Amino acid sequence: MSPASDISEESPLAAVAEVLSCPVCGRGLVCAGRVLHCAAGHSFDIARQGYISLLTGAATKLTGDTAAMLDARAAFQGAGFFEPIAAALAHAAAAVTPSDQVAAAPEVIADIGAGTGYYLARVLDAVPAARGVALDIAKPAGRRCARAHPRAAAVVADAWRGLPLRDHTLTAALSVFAPRNPAAVARCLVPGGRYLVVTPTVRHLAELIEPIGMVTVDPDKERRLAAGMAGLFTRLDTVAVEYSMTLTRGDIAHLVAMGPSAHHTAATGAELPEPFEVTASVTVSTYAADPGAGSHRDG
Ligand SMILES: C[S@@+](CC[C@H](N)C(=O)[O-])C[C@H]1O[C@@H](n2cnc3c(N)ncnc32)[C@H](O)[C@@H]1O
Ligand SMILES: [Zn+2]
Numbered sequence: 001m002s003p004a005s006d007i008s009e010e011s012p013l014a015a016v017a018e019v020l021s022c023p024v025c026g027r028g029l030v031c032a033g034r035v036l037h038c039a040a041g042h043s044f045d046i047a048r049q050g051y052i053s054l055l056t057g058a059a060t061k062l063t064g065d066t067a068a069m070l071d072a073r074a075a076f077q078g079a080g081f082f083e084p085i086a087a088a089l090a091h092a093a094a095a096v097t098p099s100d101q102v103a104a105a106p107e108v109i110a111d112i113g114a115g116t117g118y119y120l121a122r123v124l125d126a127v128p129a130a131r132g133v134a135l136d137i138a139k140p141a142g143r144r145c146a147r148a149h150p151r152a153a154a155v156v157a158d159a160w161r162g163l164p165l166r167d168h169t170l171t172a173a174l175s176v177f178a179p180r181n182p183a184a185v186a187r188c189l190v191p192g193g194r195y196l197v198v199t200p201t202v203r204h205l206a207e208l209i210e211p212i213g214m215v216t217v218d219p220d221k222e223r224r225l226a227a228g229m230a231g232l233f234t235r236l237d238t239v240a241v242e243y244s245m246t247l248t249r250g251d252i253a254h255l256v257a258m259g260p261s262a263h264h265t266a267a268t269g270a271e272l273p274e275p276f277e278v279t280a281s282v283t284v285s286t287y288a289a290d291p292g293a294g295s296h297r298d299g
Pocket of ligand 1: 063064065073112113114115116117118119135136137138141157158159160175176177178179259
């Protein structure tokens with residue numbers, strides 16, 4: 001890994017290769033030109049678009065977001081509507097101070113289910129010494145994330161099949177509206193590392209549930225999140241971020257097209273008054289791994 005002085009000069013994937021692990025045998029990866037390989041000879045090509053796929057085995061049914069969903073998500077994020085959420089997350093990430101023992105090591109922040117890379121880019125701006133890994137199961141996300149930030153490396157992988165990251169290498173992991181694998185994250189965090197989790201509350205986009213059949217937030221979500229973290233992580237802090245967005249019909253069409261509702265509704269918001277007020281409501285929580293949690297195997 002380069003010293004911080006030439007942090008912008010190395011390719012993002014080469015710069016984080018040492019924290020990535022071979023998805024076949026678990027050994028470390030090294031970067032050689034357009035390829036990452038392990039000591040056992042497993043080799044993975046860096047795609048022309050700059051991401052690396054570490055997907056292995058039979059094609060999974062879970063292919064993640066489509067290119068059209070990511071285009072809509074990028075358009076909505078690009079209009080700034082989720083800026084307060086990104087700012088709260090960046091603030092939480094900047095507050096992470098790994099313990100002295102690891103402070104000398106390069107900081108690495110992984111966003112798991114990174115989508116467009118929007119949130120990781122904001123976090124990397126707030127933590128100038130850090131390198132980023134944007135991990136997502138979808139290749140279109142890999143393409144976008146490879147362009148998201150000069151210090152972000154894009155990795156295509158299935159978080160449910162174990163993270164292709166070495167033990168105790170991450171100073172922070174992010175999960176923003178994304179699937180969570182807490183056991184795998186605990187294994188990857190350094191001592192003092194933090195898991196930053198953004199989840200919607202029941203009020204998030206609630207005005208759109210009835211008129212256009214937006215998928216509702218499970219009222220049991222908080223309890224399920226707590227149950228998934230129990231025994232692995234302890235919550236240190238939670239910040240509520242709630243505000244109103246004044247949306248055009250075009251904005252609403254993006255909102256529908258970027259999420260799970262795209263599969264469930266034919267409505268686009270064309271029948272709604274314009275502009276239309278819609279609530280954004282999330283929590284940004286900071287978790288610390290419990291002692292011993294990092295020895296779990298990825299689930
Ligand atoms: C609702 S989107 C959120 C994306 C991004 N964090 C944001 O808020 O803009 C969920 C993301 O998780 C990804 N995803 C779904 N299943 C996954 C898995 N098993 N492993 C990794 N990523 C996954 C999807 O491809 C999608 O990009
Ligand atoms: Zn290998």
